[in-house]
Amino acid sequence: MNTTKWLGVAAAVVVVCLLAFWLTRPKNSTPTDQTQTSQQPAQTPTPTPTPTPPNGTVKLSSKTALGNFLVDSNGMTLYYFANDKINTSNCAAGPCLDFWPIYSQSNIAAQPPLLQTDFAQITRSDGVKQTTYKGWPVYYFIKDKQPGDTLGIGVMNTWYLFPDPFYTVMVENQDSVGGNYLIDPKGMTLYSFANDKQGSATTSPVSNCTGKCVTTWPVFSTSSVIAPSLLKNSDFSTFKRSDGANQLAYKGWPLYYYSSDTKSGDVMGQNFNKLWFVVKP
Numbered sequence: 001m002n003t004t005k006w007l008g009v010a011a012a013v014v015v016v017c018l019l020a021f022w023l024t025r026p027k028n029s030t031p032t033d034q035t036q037t038s039q040q041p042a043q044t045p046t047p048t049p050t051p052t053p054p055n056g057t058v059k060l061s062s063k064t065a066l067g068n069f070l071v072d073s074n075g076m077t078l079y080y081f082a083n084d085k086i087n088t089s090n091c092a093a094g095p096c097l098d099f100w101p102i103y104s105q106s107n108i109a110a111q112p113p114l115l116q117t118d119f120a121q122i123t124r125s126d127g128v129k130q131t132t133y134k135g136w137p138v139y140y141f142i143k144d145k146q147p148g149d150t151l152g153i154g155v156m157n158t159w160y161l162f163p164d165p166f167y168t169v170m171v172e173n174q175d176s177v178g179g180n181y182l183i184d185p186k187g188m189t190l191y192s193f194a195n196d197k198q199g200s201a202t203t204s205p206v207s208n209c210t211g212k213c214v215t216t217w218p219v220f221s222t223s224s225v226i227a228p229s230l231l232k233n234s235d236f237s238t239f240k241r242s243d244g245a246n247q248l249a250y251k252g253w254p255l256y257y258y259s260s261d262t263k264s265g266d267v268m269g270q271n272f273n274k275l276w277f278v279v280k281p
Helices: 002-024 031-038 095-099 212-216
Strands: 057-063 067-071 079-081 119-123 129-133 159-161 170-174 179-183 191-193 236-240 246-250 276-278
Antiparallel strands (some): 079 159, 119 129, 191 276
16 A cells, blocks of 8 residues: 555656646747747848939039030039130020029039039129139020930030030130130130131141240140030141141131230230231131
């Protein structure tokens, strides 16, 4: 009887121990939970948004036929006006500004290869601020609707892109000399001399402005011709003068400055001695 009694007590103790182990075991140690944990998908990292250029950003766009040209932060084309002068806008409120809104940003962020130092602001005659590039006031064209539109090129033969590299020969317009004429990138007028010998497709030009003449009428030369669409590069040529210097010619006529012209828009040499004239396209 005692043996049987003790066997019953021992069996009861074993049952209690097994029950206690089952209730107190860690729940995450089961094979089912481990399998579920290992099959949870990895979290996808949130992509970093591309920063939007600030409103004052000026950058370059490009077209095969045009090369590189300046656009704003949204890709809208920027223009120069041949009636303007360096640091002076002649596009007045009314029909002109209605079609050619000004571009104005107080803080320009120029994307390389553009240089921030080439940008500035002027105060127009109407009191409004306007951004300039290399001194030339900057505009939009109202008919450009999409980024990269260039519908303003050549309008009225006075509106042109800002290219990069920049122009080496430009066009300016003044009623006092009968419309368009050639200038350098700083707005200085270029002249021809009636006593020179015009070049042709088979002969080089001959400059007859030598010695003291060149002091008064310095020669114009450039290593490459970058010009507005109104001008044809094929109309320009470089020739060697009798003094060994290079000089640029347009349609066979050597090009000169006039020493008495001191600022953009000066045409003091026009019709000088009935021999010197602005150069018309």
